[in-house]
Amino acid sequence: MSLVEAARKISELDPFEGIPIIDLQNVSNTDPDIRRALAEAVRDACMNVGFLYVKNHGIAEDIINAALDASKEFFSQSTESKMELDIRKTPNFKGYNALRSSNNDPENDGDMHEGFEFGWEELEAKAQDEKRANDGVMSGSNIWPGNLPGFREAVLTYYHAAVDLGKKLFPLFALALDLPEDYFDDKTKNSAAIMRVLHYPPQTGPVDDRVIGIGAHTDFECFTILWQEPGIQALQVLNAQKQWIDAPPIPGTLVVNLGDQFARWTNDVFKSTVHRAINRSGVRRYSIPLFFGTDYDVKVEPISSCVSHERPPKYEVVTAGEYVKERLKAAYGH
Numbered sequence: 556m557s558l559v560e561a562a563r564k565i566s567e568l569d570p571f572e573g574i575p576i577i578d579l580q581n582v583s584n585t586d587p588d589i590r591r592a593l594a595e596a597v598r599d600a601c602m603n604v605g606f607l608y609v610k611n612h613g614i615a616e617d618i619i620n621a622a623l624d625a626s627k628e629f630f631s632q633s634t635e636s637k638m639e640l641d642i643r644k645t646p647n648f649k650g651y652n653a654l655r656s657s658n659n660d661p662e663n664d665g666d667m668h669e670g671f672e673f674g675w676e677e678l679e680a681k682a683q684d685e686k687r688a689n690d691g692v693m694s695g696s697n698i699w700p701g702n703l704p705g706f707r708e709a710v711l712t713y714y715h716a717a718v719d720l721g722k723k724l725f726p727l728f729a730l731a732l733d734l735p736e737d738y739f740d741d742k743t744k745n746s747a748a749i750m751r752v753l754h755y756p757p758q759t760g761p762v763d764d765r766v767i768g769i770g771a772h773t774d775f776e777c778f779t780i781l782w783q784e785p786g787i788q789a790l791q792v793l794n795a796q797k798q799w800i801d802a803p804p805i806p807g808t809l810v811v812n813l814g815d816q817f818a819r820w821t822n823d824v825f826k827s828t829v830h831r832a833i834n835r836s837g838v839r840r841y842s843i844p845l846f847f848g849t850d851y852d853v854k855v856e857p858i859s860s861c862v863s864h865e866r867p868p869k870y871e872v873v874t875a876g877e878y879v880k881e882r883l884k885a886a887y888g889h
């Protein structure tokens with residue numbers, strides 16, 4: 556069955572029931588049968604749900620814990636110190652965003668989380684990073700707190716581990732789309748990934764629906780790799796029946812959800828699913844999303860197997876950088 560036919564069948568059936576867990580134990584195994592089986596599981600999840608959990612993802616617990624500790628320390632600083640790194644002062648959305656300074660759902664009135672945002676950088680800082688040479692409209696260096704020794708290294712170490720995981724996922728997505736495994740290789744040479752560390756203060760008692768942790772939205776890039784704090788339910792996913800389904804943290808897993816760049820690459824064969832988060836737990840919640848897209852200078856064009864006479868291209872062609880920049884501008888209101 557062609558991808559287009561499969562996508563039509565799925566939209567007829569509306570079968571979104573739960574979020575599957577995919578085991579990545581064999582993600583680097585080159586046996587074609589194993590790869591095909593993995594790709595089929597990924598394809599089902601991408602076409603039905605747009606969300607999956609991955610287990611045996613290979614990111615070491617101590618790397619996660621070090622990034623979490625560093626992020627807790629960062630957020631525990633005074634607002635004044637954090638505002639020295641105000642995201643609005645940087646050219647391309649790098650640095651600190653305060654509570655309610657982003658608004659992901661245009662119907663809402665500010666997200667009830669604070670975050671710190673950065674992009675690719677070598678651990679050994681270089682004056683000239685060749686991966687960043689073609690960022691165009693998205694060019695702009697990271698900024699770092701000067702007073703927190705270890706913060707940069709801890710969060711960047713996690714960043715690199717998550718990018719390495721993402722590099723193993725792109726070939727599976729390609730296989731899932733009936734493409735050669737290396738299809739995205741020349742489109743992801745420069746690791747155009749943005750990471751955020753997030754802090755959601757608890758929201759208990761009556762909550763204004765227009766001021767929740769992060770309002771209903773879809774992500775902008777190809778996919779997101781999300782670590783969420785164990786034991787705290789906050790993330791919810793909108794199913795085809797427009798019901799909010801909990802996506803609880805499952806120990807030892809990460810969430811992988813598709814974003815709008817993949818919807819554009821695949822002419823909506825892959826689903827970019829609406830989600831939101833609200834922290835009603837009574838305690839602080841932390842999460843770490845990494846958003847992995849194609850290189851900023853790459854044109855996001857529909858893959859031919861996802862286009863047919865009955866399914867003409869739905870989106871205009873833009874570069875990944877232009878697209879991400881517009882979306883970031885909308886979320887941060889500048």
Ligand SMILES: O=C(O)CCC(=O)C(=O)O
Nearest residue numbers: 769774783790832842844
């Ligand atoms: O914190 C979460 O669980 C979700 C974060 C999210 O959806 C985002 O940053 O795009």
Ligand SMILES: [Fe+2]
Nearest residue numbers: 772773774830
């Ligand atoms: Fe998101």
